Amino acid sequence: MGEELDNLNGVSVYYNGGVDNVNGRALTEDGYNLGLKFQCVEFVKRYYYEALNHKMPESYGHAKDFFNSNLKDGQINKQRGLIQHTNPSKSKPKVNDLLVYSGTLSNKYGHVSIISKVKEKEIEIIQQNPGPYGNSRETYSLSFEDGQWLINNSRVLGWLRK
Numbered sequence: 001m002g003e004e005l006d007n008l009n010g011v012s013v014y015y016n017g018g019v020d021n022v023n024g025r026a027l028t029e030d031g032y033n034l035g036l037k038f039q040c041v042e043f044v045k046r047y048y049y050e051a052l053n054h055k056m057p058e059s060y061g062h063a064k065d066f067f068n069s070n071l072k073d074g075q076i077n078k079q080r081g082l083i084q085h086t087n088p089s090k091s092k093p094k095v096n097d098l099l100v101y102s103g104t105l106s107n108k109y110g111h112v113s114i115i116s117k118v119k120e121k122e123i124e125i126i127q128q129n130p131g132p133y134g135n136s137r138e139t140y141s142l143s144f145e146d147g148q149w150l151i152n153n154s155r156v157l158g159w160l161r162k
Contacts, residue, residue: 007128011050023036033045067084067100093159095116
């Protein structure tokens with residue numbers, strides 16, 4: 001546990017072992033809650049804190065809770081202090097956007113990752129704790145139809161942007 005697997009702009013992605021493995025809570029020096037060590041939430045919050053100088057107003061919650069289903073595309077998500085885009089959205093995904101995934105039967109908490117590359121027809125994401133067979137990076141196809149951008153992954157609820 002805690003072995004560096006990858007990094008984005010100098011912020012490390014760590015190995016967590018099993019998806020449910022917990023190694024205590026990660027806090028910054030000023031007491032800001034980053035989440036449970038080596039879980040997906042801890043990486044994205046640490047990345048936003050270290051690389052983008054952003055603290056979320058609501059520092060607790062499961063991965064899927066980062067997305068507020070009551071908001072319309074392009075509205076401010078006050079709990080996270082970020083602009084929220086639905087999947088699909090009028091706004092094309094950008095590098096550093098935080099991707100939010102729904103829960104599943106095997107993972108009721110959902111998942112979060114960060115967009116690390118955007119091309120015309122695909123995005124690359126970087127993630128921590130993808131599960132025993134997952135990789136730190138994955139690509140998803142991206143399409144533009146009827147004036148909206150769609151990330152072709154049925155679990156992606158949307159993305160958040162600073």
